[in-house]
Amino acid sequence: MNHRIARWAVYFLCLVLDITVAVGIYRGYLSGWILLPVAVGLTILTLYDRFQRTHALLRNYPALGRLRYLLENIRPEMRQYFFESDTDGRPFSRRQRSVVYQRAKDVKQTVAFGALADMYEPGYEWASHTAFPVKVKPEALRVTIGNEQCSQPYDASLLNISAMSYGALSKTAVLSLNGGAQIGEFAHNTGEGGISPYHLENGGALIWQIGTGYFGCRDEAGNFSPAVFEAAAAAPSVKMIELKLSQGAKPGKGGVLPAAKNTPEIAAIRKVKPGVSVLSPAAHTAFSNEYEMLAFLQQMRKLSGGKPVGFKLCVGRADEFERICTAMVNTGIYPDFITVDGAEGGTGAAPLEFTDSIGMPLYDALAMVVNMLKHYNLKKHIRILASGKIITGFDIMKVLALGADAAYSARGMMLALGCIQALQCDSGSCPVGVATQDPTLYRGVNVADKRIRVANYHRNTIYALAELMGACGFTSAEKVQPEALFRRVTRTDIRSYAEIYGPRLSKAGAPLYPEQIAHN
Structure with missing residues (x-):
């Protein structure tokens, strides 16, 4: 090779x-x-x-x-050095990447000579501060997930590790991420690849994601197995169960584990045949509509002993989400949480057309979901987790302003772990040993060091969030308001998040779908 x-x-x-x-x-x-x-x-x-x-x-x-x-050191200090387009076209800052590295290493994070962004270009965002700042304790930035139908609620951090499976990631990467989660007392989403021994070794809190392949809880035919699920969900480290309907990087499409990465160990964990490419179907077989899905969530809640259950989706059609809300009202079954994954989310491998052209971006989807839940009087039962290019404390504050209760980060945690964005995730030859099953490469990841860096990144980012909230006068996450955040939409036009993403209702009082807004 x-x-x-x-x-x-x-x-x-x-x-x-x-x-x-x-x-x-x-x-x-x-x-x-x-x-x-x-x-x-x-x-x-x-x-x-x-x-x-x-x-x-x-x-x-x-x-x-x-x-x-x-x-890196000899590049000219030009505007292009600090701002470039990421793979999906959304501006991605090398400066943000540098912040992650600095926070992970727990070193100085100040910048000389002021802001490097062009504040007069469309897309620039900022928060309005107060003349009378308040003190926000970073350790208080947590949220309880679990409604009245849940008997084992979980006290979650506002920042957690997004879904990344063992198989896509190496064992040393999983050990490092979960070790960091254990040190920092935040949650680690397993991804749809099942619960591996490396997820359990450090005892970090887990959010077990169940995908369309039902890896780790399936029978020989590939269907959901209640008995296998119940045994695995009983693990003390498993704090929440997340049913994945779709993900932002490739909504409406299943995943692929290449044959080269499907080792006998990984096959045993996923309960599949080793040495072959494993496909996750696009749709679930345990249910086919919103009522059956809610019944399935209730079944998993019961089998897990009352742990919080929820579902993750990249929003496609707003009318489908409204039907889910109607089903909740009609059945009285409420998920404990919903994860909204933006179309800008990343993955190791996805078709270009899906990455660029399918799914609703995070902020639009988040606003729609929260507004719809409030309209049906469901928000009081359900926590919202946001996922999609969330890296900094300001990113978290933005989704809090739109109604999220907590956030996931994948690329931030990956950068803290040592990812250099070599874009070799699906090749098996990740040069830093993070996204590979090649032992000669993943042995390069020093778990004892990397788990500290993951924990440092989380701690420093939550600290930055607390300082930002305090500067804006918000004493708690629930009080972060969209009126305090602004975006320059043209060089001369400025709008608040409340104006851009606020409730859009028809004359009858029902939420409008995105395609209806222009004609209302």
């Missing part, structure tokens, strides 16, 4: 250089003495990088990996 050739190239170079120097010195050539410092320096650098335990990239690619850091 190419990545293995690249890894061994530096060792071969050192060997050839050392032999050349030794022969030259033995024969009395001047060139041997000239090359001696180079040979010794390169050999020492290679050995140091190979055995240090802080940087996975350098451990996996000694000396060679330093080219990446060199290129």
